[in-house]
Amino acid sequence: AQSVTQPDIHITVSEGASLELRCNYSYGATPYLFWYVQSPGQGLQLLLKYFSGDTLVQGIKGFEAEFKRSQSSFNLRKPSVHWSDAAEYFCAAKSSGGSYIPTFGRGTSLIVHP
């Protein structure tokens, strides 16, 4: 079955520290991959997406993600976290062919300490 796994429920970092949020997928073929951020009471905002090509993807707000086919991973990174980055982060995937049903991971809550 197709699935997206975010193994970390919570991540705590200090402001200015680097960040990596993990995401693994289980699909028959390489899916389209996305990272979304959700601030409290807000809808989901797309940070970045990977369809094909360069495996290092740049997104908004200084985020980037690297697609690693061998590890079935699409981890999100940021070199220096700001307090305003505290939010819920969701990894999502869609099949690149056939039915295009997007699947979300359960989310990782990012806590930023001053």
Place this chain on the structure above:
Amino acid sequence: EAGVAQSPRYKIIEKRQSVAFWCNPISGHATLYWYQQILGQGPKLLIQFQNNGVVDDSQLPKDRFSAERLKGVDSTLKIQPAKLEDSAVYLCASSSRARGRDTEAFFGQGTRLTVV
């Protein structure tokens, strides 16, 4: 470009009552999704439309949930009767199609439903 519009933003109802949510997708987006997001969980797809046809509704509890997109634009999601476990945020999203494939989905702010 206007985003995905949803209303109402908040709704509180008693169990066994009915409720309806409305979504206006981004203009020109053929695909519309309704998601349910229970507190502490990722969004779960309830139903996906392409224009006014249903692509997938396998996770929609059809005994109490219904959705329609009659003219291929706006959509409504209805719950009748509501149960306590329906308390969640209901997110609407839309996406366009490029070369026969859906691109990324843009989300509305959601409707927070509380069933008491």
